[in-house]
Amino acid sequence: MTTTARIHNFSAGPAVLPLSVLEEIQRDLLALPGAGMSILEISHRSKQFEAILAQAEADIRTLGNIPANYNVLFLQGGASLQFSMVPMNLLTPGATADYIDGGSWADKAIKEAKKVGAVNVAASTKSENYARIPKQAELKLTPGAAYVHMTSNNTIEGTEYKSLPAIGPGNDVPLVSDTSSDMFSRPIDVSRHALIYAGAQKNMGPAGVTVVIIREDMLARSLEKKSTLPTMLNYAVHAENGSMYNTPPAFAVYTLGLVMKWLIAQGGLAAIAKVNERKAARLYAEIDRTGFYRGTAQKDCRSLMNITFRLATEDLEKQFIKESTAAGLDGLKGHRSVGGMRASIYNAFPEAGVDALVAFMKEFERKRG
Ligand SMILES: *Cc1c(COP(=O)(O)O)cnc(C)c1O
Numbered sequence: 001m002t003t004t005a006r007i008h009n010f011s012a013g014p015a016v017l018p019l020s021v022l023e024e025i026q027r028d029l030l031a032l033p034g035a036g037m038s039i040l041e042i043s044h045r046s047k048q049f050e051a052i053l054a055q056a057e058a059d060i061r062t063l064g065n066i067p068a069n070y071n072v073l074f075l076q077g078g079a080s081l082q083f084s085m086v087p088m089n090l091l092t093p094g095a096t097a098d099y100i101d102g103g104s105w106a107d108k109a110i111k112e113a114k115k116v117g118a119v120n121v122a123a124s125t126k127s128e129n130y131a132r133i134p135k136q137a138e139l140k141l142t143p144g145a146a147y148v149h150m151t152s153n154n155t156i157e158g159t160e161y162k163s164l165p166a167i168g169p170g171n172d173v174p175l176v177s178d179t180s181s182d183m184f185s186r187p188i189d190v191s192r193h194a195l196i197y198a199g200a201q202k203n204m205g206p207a208g209v210t211v212v213i214i215r216e217d218m219l220a221r222s223l224e225k226k227s228t229l230p231t232m233l234n235y236a237v238h239a240e241n242g243s244m245y246n247t248p249p250a251f252a253v254y255t256l257g258l259v260m261k262w263l264i265a266q267g268g269l270a271a272i273a274k275v276n277e278r279k280a281a282r283l284y285a286e287i288d289r290t291g292f293y294r295g296t297a298q299k300d301c302r303s304l305m306n307i308t309f310r311l312a313t314e315d316l317e318k319q320f321i322k323e324s325t326a327a328g329l330d331g332l333k334g335h336r337s338v339g340g341m342r343a344s345i346y347n348a349f350p351e352a353g354v355d356a357l358v359a360f361m362k363e364f365e366r367k368r369g
Helices: 019-027 047-064 078-090 104-116 216-224 235-240 250-265 268-288 314-326 351-368
Strands: 070-075 096-101 118-124 147-151 175-178 195-199 210-215 306-310 341-344
Touching (some): 019 250, 047 250, 047 268, 070 216, 070 235, 078 147, 078 210, 104 118, 210 216, 314 341
């Protein structure tokens, strides 16, 4: 292999980007068409960058079919900063925020929210190693909660919501969702949410930009805290300034915009969802084929994005990682908190890569099974 050849990247994030997007970045890196300079150098106040940001937002709106009463923000600090910004802006004095604890990232969100105000953990599957999503009947929701927070896809444990939870009569309690690892992998009903956030580096683009989709009534809550919250942590400030209160991460926004264009060219979310279902089904079928491999997520909660599985012993797992890496299948080591293997197969992960992993798994089982 030459040092510049691309291998199959199963990393959970930062993750694989579409090859055509990388090629476009490479082609235009020295000079954006018509700008005479690169995206790394251009002023964020320039007409060209304003157009790039506006187009990225427009394409996100098209893809997500986002209603007009929602703002799309491009922020920094990753999804992890949203763990703090959500309660700082939306947890009104005297109110309680409900959190559904379905995975390690939800657990982190809860820890941050508790620093800000009253939190009720509505349900948790922590004692089951987060092998499943909490069931509807298990949710102990607070009447009149400030909001309910969920994690749509648990990146580390490999579980994913198949439909949104019902939260309160008429679903009128604001639903906040951390969609960092499955945003735009399938259609999403934005109108059921009050706020959606996603660090881009799993499925939408490179690290450095976080997409926040926020409904106007939530912005109004944020506005009330304008004089007390740090300016940079206030959603209303970012909305008023079109995500340009300060210098935005121009390269990350630009690349995310190219990924959105690529997604539209794939046929949008319904079309990419079909591909994602096909890729995941192929991998789960191999995991389930003989019992040599063992899927760690409960079957009705299996993620289409992060596929977690184990072998009989840790030694065998070490061997699997070693040999798969040598075979050009990179990033299959599971998160250190759960061990085993994890194959992250986001939108841009090619079907040929899934086929290569399945072939490797068959051969590994033939040799070691
Ligand atoms: C990766 C991830 C995060 C943390 O994202 P950062 O951008 O690194 O802060 C939070 N939530 C989920 C679901 C994730 O997958």
